Amino acid sequence: MGETGWVKTHNKAKIASTADEQIALDELGAKSMTANEVVDAYLIDIVLDQHNTPQPTHYRELMRTKGPSIRLDLGKQAENHT
Amino acid sequence: MNALQPRSNSAPHMYRYDAFDAQFVRERVKQFRSQVERRLDGSLTETEFKPLRLMNGLYLQLHAYMLRVAIPYGTLSAVQLRQLAFIADRFDKGYGHFTTRQNIQYNWPKLKDVPDILDALADVEMHAIQTSGNCIRNVTADHFAGVADDEIEDPRPTAELLRQWSSAHPEFSFLPRKFKIAVSGAEHDRAAIKVHDIGLRIVKNDIGEIGYEVILGGGLGRTPMIGHVVREFLPKNDILPYCEAIMRVYNSFGRRDNKYKARVKILVHETGLEQIRAMVEAEFNSLDKASIAHDPKELERIAAQFANPVYDRFAAKFNDLQTQMDADPEFHLFANTNIASHKAQGYSIITVSLKPIGGSPGDASAAQMRVLSDVADQYSHSELRISHEQNIILPHVRTSDLYSVWQALKAAGLATANAGLITDIIACPGMDYCSLATARSIPIAQAIAKRFESAAEQHDIGKLGIKISGCINACGHHHIGAIGILGLEKSGIESYQITIGGDPTLTTAIGERLGPGFAADDVPDAIAKIVDVYKSTRTDGEAFMETYRRIGTSPFKEALYAAH
Ligand code: SF4
Numbered sequence: 001m002g003e004t005g006w007v008k009t010h011n012k013a014k015i016a017s018t019a020d021e022q023i024a025l026d027e028l029g030a031k032s033m034t035a036n037e038v039v040d041a042y043l044i045d046i047v048l049d050q051h052n053t054p055q056p057t058h059y060r061e062l063m064r065t066k067g068p069s070i071r072l073d074l075g076k077q078a079e080n081h082t
Numbered sequence: 083m084n085a086l087q088p089r090s091n092s093a094p095h096m097y098r099y100d101a102f103d104a105q106f107v108r109e110r111v112k113q114f115r116s117q118v119e120r121r122l123d124g125s126l127t128e129t130e131f132k133p134l135r136l137m138n139g140l141y142l143q144l145h146a147y148m149l150r151v152a153i154p155y156g157t158l159s160a161v162q163l164r165q166l167a168f169i170a171d172r173f174d175k176g177y178g179h180f181t182t183r184q185n186i187q188y189n190w191p192k193l194k195d196v197p198d199i200l201d202a203l204a205d206v207e208m209h210a211i212q213t214s215g216n217c218i219r220n221v222t223a224d225h226f227a228g229v230a231d232d233e234i235e236d237p238r239p240t241a242e243l244l245r246q247w248s249s250a251h252p253e254f255s256f257l258p259r260k261f262k263i264a265v266s267g268a269e270h271d272r273a274a275i276k277v278h279d280i281g282l283r284i285v286k287n288d289i290g291e292i293g294y295e296v297i298l299g300g301g302l303g304r305t306p307m308i309g310h311v312v313r314e315f316l317p318k319n320d321i322l323p324y325c326e327a328i329m330r331v332y333n334s335f336g337r338r339d340n341k342y343k344a345r346v347k348i349l350v351h352e353t354g355l356e357q358i359r360a361m362v363e364a365e366f367n368s369l370d371k372a373s374i375a376h377d378p379k380e381l382e383r384i385a386a387q388f389a390n391p392v393y394d395r396f397a398a399k400f401n402d403l404q405t406q407m408d409a410d411p412e413f414h415l416f417a418n419t420n421i422a423s424h425k426a427q428g429y430s431i432i433t434v435s436l437k438p439i440g441g442s443p444g445d446a447s448a449a450q451m452r453v454l455s456d457v458a459d460q461y462s463h464s465e466l467r468i469s470h471e472q473n474i475i476l477p478h479v480r481t482s483d484l485y486s487v488w489q490a491l492k493a494a495g496l497a498t499a500n501a502g503l504i505t506d507i508i509a510c511p512g513m514d515y516c517s518l519a520t521a522r523s524i525p526i527a528q529a530i531a532k533r534f535e536s537a538a539e540q541h542d543i544g545k546l547g548i549k550i551s552g553c554i555n556a557c558g559h560h561h562i563g564a565i566g567i568l569g570l571e572k573s574g575i576e577s578y579q580i581t582i583g584g585d586p587t588l589t590t591a592i593g594e595r596l597g598p599g600f601a602a603d604d605v606p607d608a609i610a611k612i613v614d615v616y617k618s619t620r621t622d623g624e625a626f627m628e629t630y631r632r633i634g635t636s637p638f639k640e641a642l643y644a645a646h
Binding site: 033034036039040057058059060063064067068069070071074075076 | 124127128142144145175190442513514515519522524525528574575576
């Protein structure tokens with residue numbers, strides 16, 4: 001979920017910093033799933049990198065933001081692959 | 083829309099769908115097409131759609147949908163493989179992944195295309211039904227079926243009979259959990275029958291009658307168990323009523339309260355073998371067997387379709403193989419590992435390894451699939467097999483053609499001479515694709531293969547199976563690898579547990595854990611230490627497993643952990 005709706009990349013995702021914000025985002029995710037806008041929305045742990053962009057801390061979620069680690073030509077990372 | 087026109091899928095000696103099968107599959111595609119349309123227009127939510135897509139083999143993985151297509155008993159025609167290549171190119175990313183259960187998985191299909199893919203599969207008598215869900219899954223068989231020189235009887239007619247009986251069986255479509263059956267018809271087990279829910283071994287009794295040894299309650303996953311012989315000799319005609327009796331007992335008493343205890347292996351374990359046997363026999367005796375048993379003529383009809391092609395009787399005259407091997411060391415290496423003896427004189431079986439050094443185990447590009455189809459057309463009576471070891475088999479090759487086939491394979495990057503060796507690694511997709519994974523599998527396989535890249539070293543080490551799973555579900559069969567590797571998560575990083583002594587053959591054994599897990603980067607070194615223990619301890623001609631059985635786990639543990 002980004003500022004203006006659901007986005008395809010994690011770097012524009014909304015960040016929840018407090019428990020209340022987490023609950024609000026969770027509820028939004030659940031509502032969007034019911035409304036058939038997204039599949040399987042859930043919160044993930046992130047850190048902010050030097051560009052202030054959120055990056056997942058867990059390797060599973062990091063993998064999801066990129067694609068298979070053994071095929072850099074596939075998945076979201078493919079755009080940057082030459 | 084399909085590039086290939088519908089045409090016969092089969093070499094003349096392969097099983098053909100009957101009209102019922104064809105209509106059934108087409109109707110399922112039509113039904114699923116309408117379900118996909120309703121999902122895409124928003125009338126179905128993912129929660130509503132999920133059970134429907136799973137009934138058609140469509141999973142949702144980490145990056146995309148994944149479609150799992152059944153290859154019944156691992157037998158494929160050249161036309162079918164060409165169609166799989168077409169699907170990979172037209173609807174996916176130009177490759178497919180062959181699994182340990184004789185399926186092919188496409189990792190990138192778009193939901194809107196899936197009905198077209200299923201139609202394209204139906205054009206060549208293939209489908210994705212019962213490749214998911216709590217039903218009887220794709221029945222697997224020895225990949226050397228029909229051609230192995232140690233075979234009593236071809237297991238595929240039995241597997242096909244079971245496929246027909248179990249397809250959309252109304253009583254067994256909502257079992258406590260999934261159910262897997264494997265059939266072997268040879269003296270050696272190449273189908274891992276003792277780690278299936280039901281394993282069937284075709285045997286001959288004292289008076290020369292052919293029947294089945296029935297093994298029940300094997301399985302891997304979080305609680306690995308070796309199956310037990312529940313019936314030593316089952317007459318052939320009783321196969322369906324007996325399986326029906328097993329399924330009824332399982333359906334009635336299998337645990338539905340706990341997903342992790344719902345497989346039949348747990349029922350057998352908790353109830354006890356004697357009690358389960360008594361329950362199955364009681365159910366079997368109470369059944370109206372005649373109404374369930376197959377018509378022997380039907381089995382004959384099926385068997386006739388699996389009859390081997392007419393072999394060239396002059397092929398036996400060829401005796402220059404050794405000369406060809408001596409003249410070309412590279413071919414010599416290939417022949418040593420990737421060629422098996424055939425039951426027909428003058429013929430051989432080729433294993434085409436899908437484990438190039440540094441590649442993804444079990445992956446084949448569309449171009450490679452096409453090469454294999456062409457090679458099969460030219461040299462193997464248009465037939466191929468998929469092994470549970472994630473390799474492709476050319477089952478009917480004239481020995482005099484081996485050198486030419488090898489050259490054709492080599493040109494396509496398909497002549498890796500490592501079948502059964504340390505770099506012929508079984509690996510599940512792991513976290514590179516699978517949403518259930520706790521760690522990656524493929525990069526570990528690649529790193530180990532690179533570590534043992536030298537052909538001379540591989541051949542010196544000899545037969546050694548490494549199997550890797552990316553989570554406790556054990557799709558990579560790590561429990562039965564001579565060396566097994568299980569990827570887990572430990573404090574937010576990938577950690578790999580190593581087991582030793584697993585055995586997938588008739589002397590089935592579950593590997594023993596050696597100790598705490600290793601970080602991904604340390605796994606190749608750990609494997610090298612295990613191999614060093616073997617090399618320094620083996621006696622002349624002793625294989626890895628023989629050395630392991632003689633010296634036990636301690637020397638290996640010591641090598642891995644003594645310095646820690
Ligand atoms: S073993 Fe686990 S990670 Fe590997 S394919 Fe099976 S479920 Fe996925």
